[in-house]
Amino acid sequence: MELHKNNATNRKDNEPKESQSMKRKSHGLKTNNADTETSAGAGTSYETKVEAILPPIQVSASPKVATFERISNYDDGDCQAQILDAILYFICADHRPLNIVQCKGFKYLMKKLVPLYKIPNKTAIKRRLDIKYDTVAQIFKQKLNEASHVTITLDTWSEVGSSKSFLGVTYQINLGTSEDEIKKLILDANIKWNSTIYMIERFLEISNVIEKVLFTNDKVVFSNPEMPTADELKTLKEILDLLKPLEFVAQECSTENYIKVSKIIPLIKCTILEYQNTLNTKLTMALSANLKVTILAELEKWFGQIEFDNLISIATILDPRFKTVHFWNEKALANATCLLRDMINKLSSSFDELDVNSQEVTNYNLWIHHKFLTYKEGGTPPKDELSSYLASPLVSLKDDPLKTWESMKMLYPTLYILATKYLSIVATSIPAERLFSKTGIAAVQSRNRLAGKRLNKLLFLNSVNQEYWF
Numbered sequence: 001m002e003l004h005k006n007n008a009t010n011r012k013d014n015e016p017k018e019s020q021s022m023k024r025k026s027h028g029l030k031t032n033n034a035d036t037e038t039s040a041g042a043g044t045s046y047e048t049k050v051e052a053i054l055p056p057i058q059v060s061a062s063p064k065v066a067t068f069e070r071i072s073n074y075d076d077g078d079c080q081a082q083i084l085d086a087i088l089y090f091i092c093a094d095h096r097p098l099n100i101v102q103c104k105g106f107k108y109l110m111k112k113l114v115p116l117y118k119i120p121n122k123t124a125i126k127r128r129l130d131i132k133y134d135t136v137a138q139i140f141k142q143k144l145n146e147a148s149h150v151t152i153t154l155d156t157w158s159e160v161g162s163s164k165s166f167l168g169v170t171y172q173i174n175l176g177t178s179e180d181e182i183k184k185l186i187l188d189a190n191i192k193w194n195s196t197i198y199m200i201e202r203f204l205e206i207s208n209v210i211e212k213v214l215f216t217n218d219k220v221v222f223s224n225p226e227m228p229t230a231d232e233l234k235t236l237k238e239i240l241d242l243l244k245p246l247e248f249v250a251q252e253c254s255t256e257n258y259i260k261v262s263k264i265i266p267l268i269k270c271t272i273l274e275y276q277n278t279l280n281t282k283l284t285m286a287l288s289a290n291l292k293v294t295i296l297a298e299l300e301k302w303f304g305q306i307e308f309d310n311l312i313s314i315a316t317i318l319d320p321r322f323k324t325v326h327f328w329n330e331k332a333l334a335n336a337t338c339l340l341r342d343m344i345n346k347l348s349s350s351f352d353e354l355d356v357n358s359q360e361v362t363n364y365n366l367w368i369h370h371k372f373l374t375y376k377e378g379g380t381p382p383k384d385e386l387s388s389y390l391a392s393p394l395v396s397l398k399d400d401p402l403k404t405w406e407s408m409k410m411l412y413p414t415l416y417i418l419a420t421k422y423l424s425i426v427a428t429s430i431p432a433e434r435l436f437s438k439t440g441i442a443a444v445q446s447r448n449r450l451a452g453k454r455l456n457k458l459l460f461l462n463s464v465n466q467e468y469w470f
Contacts, residue, residue, distance in 0.1 A: 083117060088128050089469050092461040098125050126454070133457040136468050144171070149424045151258075166452070172258050172426055194250055197243045200236050207233065231285065238288035242295060245274045253428050261312050261425040262319035262401065266326040268303045272296070307332035314340055315422040318415065320395045320404045340418070341386060347414045385412045 090096060099122050100106050110119050120128070144150060151172040158165045186202045188195040203210070211227050228236065249267050253259050275296055283289045307313055307329045313336035316322050327333040389412050395404050401423050409416035461469075 080117075083114065084120060084124075084128055085132070085469060087120070088125060088132060088461075089466075091125070092129075092458055095458075095462070098122050098129075101125055129454070129457055129461075132469075133461060136461060136464055139468060140464075149421045151424045151426050153426060153429050155429055164452070166455075172424060194243075194247050197240065197247050200240050200243075204233070204236060204240065235285040235287050238283050238285055239291060241282060242275075242288060242291050245271050246295070254430060258426045259428060260315070260319070260401070260423055261427040262315040262322060262423060264312055264427050265306060265316045266322050268299065268306065269326045269328065272299060275299075308335070310336055310339055311422070311425065314418075315425060317390075318419040318422050319401045320389075320392075320408070321397055321399065321401060323390055323394060325394065337386070343418055344384075344386060344414050347417060385415050388412070389415055 087101065091098060091100065101119055101122060107119060110117060153170050153172075155168045156165065183202065183206055185206075186195070186199045188199045207227075214225065214227060249271055252263070252267060275292060283292060307327055313327075313332060316326065317324060317336055317340060324333055324337075389408075395401075402420065405416055405419045405423070
């Protein structure tokens with residue numbers, strides 16, 4: 001009523017006279033039956049007119065109404081499929097059991113997020129898993145068919161406590177601390193040899209603090225452990241220096257990106273040079289000196305003849321970052337170079353003239369003349385592909401050798417074919433070992449009835465990037 005009164009007052013001058021007269025009669029009436037009816041009729045007419053004059057009032061939807069409007073979208077088929085794919089991605093990416101959709105906590109979470117969404121049962125999840133696997137697997141099958149060279153690593157693994165055994169297959173396709181940080185002691189682990197390095201390094205880093213704590217704390221019930229002597233601390237420092245090259249090689253070989261086999265000979269040579277030259281004058285303690293002799297003996301035992309491995313040697317020569325720089329044995333280098341020339345001659349003789357011409361038209365590149373002129377300016381005219389390639393300067397260690405070869409394939413077309421083949425070989429079996437680490441996580445006690453075929457699909461979908469999911 002207050003709203004009507006105020007609006008009626010503000011628009012008093014604009015009202016018709018008949019309406020104003022009726023309003024005055026309405027306020028001055030006595031309580032008799034006839035007047036009451038007249039008053040009611042006039043009042044009803046007036047209220048109707050005021051409501052017609054007032055603009056409509058927009059009432060904002062309550063949070064519950066907005067929620068139901070948002071939730072109603074989940075009835076859409078695309079949205080249902082997206083949520084189902086998100087659930088399946090959660091299961092595969094985090095190694096969750098398929099029956100997690102039946103767990104109380106998961107149901108409560110889904111009810112809070114999407115109250116009207118009907119959670120699929122275990123059978124529906126399996127059915128969606130099979131469909132998603134077939135879809136993504138088809139994409140990678142196509143990539144395998146298009147790849148010119150594929151590197152495969154194999155490993156076997158047996159599940160503890162059961163008779164199940166697995167064969168792991170991984171493949172590589174060439175597609176082209178602040179000052180305020182709190183530092184704690186690190187303990188070594190038997191299964192990780194490099195943890196000893198981190199333990200020694202951290203102890204030496206905070207040894208002064210440890211010494212102050214041990215000698216100033218008088219409230220310790222038991223006797224304080226003895227601090228290492230000055231000679232023992234010096235021995236630890238020298239041992240740490242001796243282990244750092246090995247730790248560097250381990251980290252280089254354990255990177256997430258696959259390390260190419262062409263990197264093995266350069267890493268070994270740099271490691272040996274580090275022990276022979278840099279660390280030769282730093283050792284003064286007997287224990288560290290004996291450790292150095294042992295390390296060099298083991299390197300010679302395991303890698304002394306590695307240059308005679310033709311596969312590794314040819315890959316190293318074809319790597320534009322290294323070529324022949326890291327070869328010590330001239331006989332091994334001569335054998336690898338001779339084999340490489342034979343392969344070049346065989347490939348060159350097998351090229352059909354028509355195929356070569358069509359390839360030149362397809363991969364037309366005018367800058368090839370610039371590259372030839374560059375070698376002539378340097379005083380090294382290109383006699384053949386291999387000689388010209390070996391005479392060219394090395395590229396940076398940060399460069400990807402396969403991408404570098406993409407830029408050189410017009411200049412060395414035959415070597416390019418061999419390079420893409422040999423540089424696709426990985427140096428370690430770490431990809432397969434990582435696969436079985438994931439298998440151990442996936443085949444836990446809560447998933448002990450998981451069939452091998454289903455486990456294969458889960459591990460495959462876990463390994464692919466998110467772009468293939470959604």
